[in-house]
Amino acid sequence: MIRRILTEGIDEFDMTRLDVYRSRGGYQALAKALRTMSPDDVADEVKTSGLRGRGGAGVAASFKWSTLPADGRPRYLILNGDESEPGSFSGRMLIQKNPHMIIEGALLSAYACRMARVFIYLRGEFYEGAEIMRRAVEEARAAGFIGERILGTDFSQEVVVHRGAGAYICGEETAIMESLEGKRGHPRTKPPFPTAAGLYGMPTVINNVETIANVAPIVANGGAWFAAIGPEKSPGTKVCSVSGRVRRPGNYEIEMGTPLRELIEEHAGGLEPGHELKFILPAGASSALIQPKNLDVSLDYDSLGAIRSMLGSAGMLVCDERDCAVHVAYLGARFYHHESCGKCTPCREGTGWTERVLHRMEHGLGRSGDTRRLEELCRGIGGRKCLCLLGDFSVTYLQSALANFHDEFEAHEHGGPCPVTAALEVSVR
């Protein structure tokens, strides 16, 4: 079911304006925390809430916070706003429509973890989002929510908005730090993990912007309130991005545990009449396809994991019978080839090879053995051989497509027009 916490009011009001955000209760959680709570109290509320990371892996936010070493070194908080996956656009909406909730959450998180500085890292293509966020930060600073002695307390905090140069890899938590340090966006080897040696070698927490946006409502209403929303192990809401073959594509904030069928058929308006669901590409094209038979799966981390897929960023690309699996696979391969950072061999060379094979298949130049070749490429790239997880992401969806639609791939080995869509009246390309 729809449950608006992060998106509450953003359709009716201009929440980018500080006065509007404040008139709807904004920055009261910050005031409450600074005046009545210790940093540990704030951290405890977030722990009680059971908030899990919204960026993909679903690690408990409080876990990252609790692993920070108490050794006196400065600590940094990075908000990951490098939303770059195909079909994921919830973060962009929050950044553009509700920047103050992100800032307030960042300030509360920084208070809880005694951060030296907060960096809001935004995707390079978010020109507009970065402008809105910068304006919001300046407004908040002018109103005394950022800077020295916030709200007259001893708490001081600086917030830096940084827009990247446009790279999917910079959403990876170590590449984001390299990028912030002014270096090329390449992932680092782990260990050391960012909480031990992150940005500038200091203990660093990297949280998704949506994760952090949840902190203000958690502090305002209490961790127990949040924990009671949705399933016990995946509390809260998730903003899902639905795109593709649905009648009302868009972002929908739903309670965790809402069935996928409800999201697609009720909120997103279902598929166009006369068409049937073929598969859904979830998690921003980084995980296994969801088959129509699994449409009743609950939208939470564990339920999707149980069907060997992922909630991830909850970007849902809906495909119907007009969509050839090879075509979708080609689009994915083009993305991963274009975005491979090039640091490690399997991803750098393998994604390019994969795209070239799929490009041929897609353009009527398939050759015998191409399907087997793709399967071998997936094995060559995947299986944790790459330096970062993005190498595995680039093959997970493809392996799933190959397994589920093997005949469509094999049909493309003989060249000529797409045998899947040729039979259909409407061309999709």
Added chain:
Amino acid sequence: MSSNPPAQSPAGARPAVDGPRPAAPAVSPPPPATVTCTIDGKPYTFPRGTLIVNAVRQVGHPIPYYCYHQKLAPVGACRVCMVSVLGAPLTRPGMGPIVTTGCTTPVFEGLEIETMSEAAKLARKQVLQFLLINHPLDCPVCDKGGECDLQDFTLGYGPGVSEFAERKILRRKADDLGPFLVLDQERCILCQRCVRYENEVTGEQNLVLKERGDRTVIDTGRGEPYSGYFSGNNTELCPVGALTSRTYRFKARPWDVRPVATVCQGCAVGCNATVNLRGDRIVRLLLRDNPQTDGGWLCDRGRYGFGHTTAPARLDRPLIKRNGELVAASWEDAVSAAAAGLRQGAAVLGGGRLTDEEALLLSQLVRVGLKTNDVDWRVGYQTFAAPEAVGMQGAQIGDIDGADLVLLCDTSLLEEAPVVEIRLRRSAGRNTSVIDLGPVRNFRHGPSRRIACAPEDLPARIAALTPDFQAAKSPLIVWDGRGGEALAEAIRGLGARVLVPAEFNNARGAEIAGLVPDALPGYHRLDEAAVFSKAWGAAVPSATGRHTQAILAATGGDVQALYLVGANPLRTFPDGALAAAALDRVGFLVVQDLFLTEAAHRADVVLPALGPLEKEGHVTNMSGVRQAVRRIVSGPSGAKADGEIFRLLAAALGATLADVPAEVASEPVRLRLPAGSASTPPGEGLRLIVRPALFAGGGTAAHDPNFDPVRGGTVVRLHPEDAAELQLAEGDAVHLQSGGTALRAVVSKDGGVARGYAVLAAHVAGVQGLGPRVRVAPARAEVTVG
């Protein structure tokens, strides 16, 4: 030679010993210094922190890798060093082994490593296949062929056939990156060794990654030529044929060449190197690690400075001046003419480029053949070579690594001892603070405290640093010996160890051999002359001789003949006018050199000598380390080794040179230093200072064809504001006018030059002839002067 060095002796690895373990201490034991793990079923113990890749290599198992390099931090990029591992925390209990990269994973207690598991072999095969899909496979014309890790590892671990049937990506090939480097972007496997070297070692970032994914290429930042003194190391770090040396291009295959160990004699660092000979020609130099001297790197001057051995300008027969013309002569005629001319009132200058043995022979020749102590190796700015000789405590090159304070006293390590600067760059700002003192900024690739001052103010500025030196635990001073007693006294006052880059590669060997007017070999006092007389079997004069300045001033007087041994005071002596006048006045001039220098043109007899790499013996480096050098190439057939020439001259003079040095037990003498530079009187124009420049100086660099690309015109460096006041722009041609002389130069704006100074490179023709002040005026294109 493979660019992966062979596995080191397994000193750190030994099979685990069975038996009772010592009882654990009671309270919070520190983690043990060693861990025991198994490699292919056998237990081994390693120091904690040892990377799997090194552990596996140390016990003698082969493991392929490209990105990892012992001299660089691990990066985990190539993914070839895959091994199977089992053990928490890498694998969870109940889980089977996983494959991981050996270069990013340290060994830990209980780890089980399988180097040749099916999974690891398959993973390597897959990665090696990936590495070749966009590689041009142009091995037949690739300089790396035969010593290429891509060839070797593909043969050893790769798939026999490639499944790749798509189009390869085309990129830039045979791209001249700079004076010495050629880049082939298609051959590059993006291991980033070069990029990391440019980051971690030189800090110059001349090579960077551009673009993304499989479009990634190595290039210079803005596509500009590579500019730096350490480019050649990249060609040895590169595991494939992407970065190669222009001088080695299409010259040889590794099986064509014969490796010979040597020591670079380009400067006084004494970097170790391996010469590769094809037939009787040197085709390249490779580095040969010596932690004491080079620290595992070579500079381009050393690596590529072998072209002089076959330079067309080399002297290959003696010359005698007849009717004002130098004409070819036999050795017999030349030696007897030289001996006849030197018999009366001779003085000797030079010797800083000889071997230790030759310097000692010259020292004897001067004393027993020419019967004088008028000898001085110091024909340039440097006033001494060994700090111990002037009452200072000497330092080793390696001491820079552990120094917490380094004072650069008007001295550029980069220009005078380039490889040593790499050490300072790596420690500066981390454990070492650097003070960069003098009229020109000398340390430009790391943090430093810059104190600009005039040369004559150095002693006072140094005295003011006393508190810094008292607070430092292991301070170090780098001073090239320019200046005089006043500066030396100030430096002694700081009480720190001193490192002295030398103007001539074996200055220290010359000094200890007694090529100075006030000491005999071993810094023995002249009043020990009797002991030396006995050892050498001939009378050794005991009267103090004259130093270079006095010798030059006395020509035409009681210095009737001058013998220049590898010396060209016209280019090196600070008072160029005195040097020129002296060579004009002197009654008889003998020049012994590799090339027909400005001095040789004025000589009565020219004796062609063999150069470094053409004779054997020892050389002493800037911190006193003696190293053997070998005769690697024969040199011009008509030239002779300096030592042999000294023996011929001695025989012609009726003297015999002993082979054994004298054993004397007296206290060493302290060398006298000149008083020091007086301040330049105020006047018109800019104050001229002359400072060493790597490719400008040196007797061989000036004639080495390999350095043609880096030998530009004369450059004058000016502070940008001085240039602006003179309405001069970068690259403008100017005349430097001083008294009656003028020199044409090109302007280079340099914020590191203090205001009011014009800086020229030392050891360049025409520079020493200018006075202490110059007027800088735009040159009109049609006028050529100088």
